[in-house]
Amino acid sequence: MKIDYREIGLKVGLEIHRQLDTRHKLFCDCPTTPREGGREIVFIRWLREAQSELGEVDPAALFESRKRRMIVYHADTENTCLVELDEEPPHDLNREAVEIALTAALMMNARPVDEIHVMRKIVIDGSNTTGFQRTCVIALGGEIEVDGKKIPIQTITLEEDAARIIEQKPHEVHYDLSRLGIPLIEVSTAPVINSPEEAYNVAYAIGRILRATRRVKRGIGTVRQDLNISITGGALVEIKGVQELELLPKVVELEVIRQLHLLKIRDELRSRGVSEDDLKREPIKDVTSIFVKTSSKILRRRIEGGGVVLALRLKGFGGLLGLEAAPGIRLGAELAGRARAWSEVEGIFHTDELPGYGISGEEVMRLREEVGAGDLDAVVIVAAERERAEDALERVRERAIEALYGVPPETRGARPDGTTIYLRPRPGAARMYPETDIPPLPLPREYVEEIKRRLPPSLDEVAEWISRRYGVSKQIADELIDSEKVEIFERVVGETGIQPSIAASILVEHMKSLRREGYEVEKIREEDLLEFFRRVVRGELAKEAAPEIIKWLAQNPDKSLDDAVNALGLKAVSLEEVKARIAELMEANRDLVRSNPGKAISVIMGELMKTYRGRFDGGKLYQLVSQAVYGQVRD
């Protein structure tokens, strides 16, 4: 489908989050590196939101609060202290993090606030042990230029990263606390982006600025992009947690397709005369008896476990639930997402996809009959304990009613394939109140001016400099920067003294092509890379071993370089051993050496490489062989 994004009024705003590479966390002295191996503590909490003064209290809310999930936290004493456990008040705001955020803010021409106030933003899914995320505005009103267009930066905030979810069950969720409290910078643009490519370009530009501070974290999990997307006639939808920059255009495109699809379905439902009242009046029916002998494993398991199968007729929805605008983009998926998120059922079935999943045509017929569904109607069924199944179908009904009005405003989560799933309704006004445990932090003008004077060079300037300093091409320098390898490159060259072009070619070209082949090269520890180059310089490993070692380490991210060397049989070989082996081969090919020295060299080299590839530098080997061969010839 070709979409004219201007025509449909696409507006995208970005929120770029990135972890800062500080010595310790934002509000305590724990390290921000994922150090492990301390005492493991597992503890259980419940969260309960303090009630708002604005009287948002109704019996349903009380009921919700009592359905809360048990939250299980896993803490390692190496990277977690009482602050993350919410057992000790936060320490002062990390000044190093403030300075990095200010640096980035000034590079985006934003105006730092005169005094920082840390706020508590309510988040009760358990990802913060406190029940709120601590966050503060560092600067307002910046602007960057991307492809000649001015992109306003609305706010730059500093906040604590949340705990990482490790397991989820219907009434229970597990979190690991090591990430909690790592400083995150958040850069929010105005919603002025008008195409998927522009979303990428803006995110890329912001990423370059953040990286120019040279003090942000790199690698998987250190960047998260949120988007808000709207089209004319659609709704503002927030999409959370896009990890890969490359995925952004696809997420935007798929969201536009989704919204257009929902608008089309709205029009179709209207033309079919479907009314909200009909949907509201539709009873939920128990259809368990139809499925007692079903060959659908899912339904049978539920029924045998004491559950029921409930059905809801959606009048006039026939054929619209299964209609697919792009893989995964169907109204049926929207209904299922809503039911899953709210009622924690495994999923729903609807007649557009039946018979199927072990449900027979006969059963579908009886189902349609039981609820009085005509050809233009759809039926949704859910199997679970009665209360939960009822709740799930109420959510389905609610979502079906929203389909009559087009696109519901909601918060969705990004999946690795660029599609999204329903997470929760869009929050009203942010529920924020001051973090009284942390005093306001003034930013005196002299301090800000001092940071302004010391602003780091832009990455373009860095590329120029790298190119000049190390004698690599500007293109290689840019690639080092874009692949986030420039820091390790400088370390490698500085600490091992290896030839810069060798380091660059391994770090950029080898890594890139291996990544393309599907190796997760970003999982390799920098320390292991550094050690590899160190050994190459010492002659203990050959640079030709790089691809094999990188592959192996990418597949065994918990293992070290030593393990790789052992596993690949790359144990270092001494000069003496090599020379002895050359002498042997010379002897074996005595005639050839005399008759055709060139051929002899290549034969001997071929033999040697079988045993010494990666263990001994190829160039040096060639040198030794030709010395030996021609030396003998001269004799």
Next chain:
Amino acid sequence: MSNQDALQGYSGEIRALLEEAGVEVGDEVEIRAGDEVYRGILMSRYELADPGYIVIKLPNGYNIGISASRVTSIRRVAPAAKPRFTQPPRPPQKPGLPKVVIVSTGGTIASRIDYRTGGVRAALTAEDLLSIVPELAELADLDARILFSIYSEDMTPDHWNMMAAEADKLIRGGAEGVVIAHGTDTMGYSAAALSFALQKPPVPVVFVGAQRSSDRPSSDAATNLIAAVRVAGHAPFAEICVSMHAWHSDTVIAIHRGTRVRKLHTSSRDAFKSVNSEPIAYVSGGEIKINVRNLNPRGSGDYRFEPGFSKDAALIKFYPGMPPEILEAIHNLGIRGIILEGTGLGHVANKLIPTIRRLVDEGVFIGMTSQCIFGRINMRVYDTGRYLLKAGVMPLDDMLPETAYVKLSWCLARARDLEEVKRLMLTPIAGELGERSMPAIREAAVA
């Protein structure tokens, strides 16, 4: 806001500036500063913060401070919106539940937040408590009252008397359990005090507090309170006790005897521990699990109300280098009894012994406890102890220093002479004295 000042926290020039502009905290304002224009709600400022800044809440919910030195104009855009809080309906009361009264003394066991201004308001009425912790409606027929509202560090023996009198009144009025919400800093002292004033009560009196303020979703207040109300209304025992987290988890609440409990951590939820004894019960999974024998049974007919605390008692911690004159000075203040927190088995520097002897001769009670906190006094093992005994210091066995101080205050209010003080101090009254010393064991109920 408790403070009626319309410009709370602002002083000096900034206050004049704001007054001149005719704005008040809560108003929507427009502030020009240099080239910038800020719009937001004027917020109050902490009294102790740097006075040079104006705080506003931006439309996105964030607060920022604007340096007054940059401000060129302040304009009121709209007056403060009135809080629209409406009391939620009281949840339906399950019939046949015990009558439990929650008495507030300070601190906030429950609160509401006004996200518009960031203000936190204590919830102290029964209706408030029930709307915030609706589980309580299924545990008890709840009533609530405010006795006073002070920081727990400002409590005095007079407050112990007021709390004791209130609890006694409620017990006689038919309450089947009393819960006292208390700031945690001195909750152990108050619990000990009521243990002496309300002897063998017919119903439990349960102290409860929170280590994390109730305005945060992770507060321990609600779980502690639910356990407290459960014990107050349903426990088969009638003890003066403290209901607080047993560990970092929200799953187990420990019920400590009032005379045996001490705050042992500044901030953690499990700050309260039973010392030289075990918690009398644990509450977990909606059940009360009794942990010790010989508890005073609910409905006990031996109830005696023995109020009265003297201000003439002192608690002194010995430290290396402490001059004897300190004890003299205290005596000169009119103090009639001193609990010493000695070192180890119950020692102070030998240099202090002559002064101690003189004070005892003048009729001052001097009792010895240990700053080790855990363990029992024994003053016969070393010479210093023996000299102190000879000087008239009374060893107080395994009593907590704080409990010993509270008990002394109680004894001084009723004993006719030093001999009677000594006799009373060594008479076990509320489980404060003479437990068997047990080896350290893993906290089984916690694991």
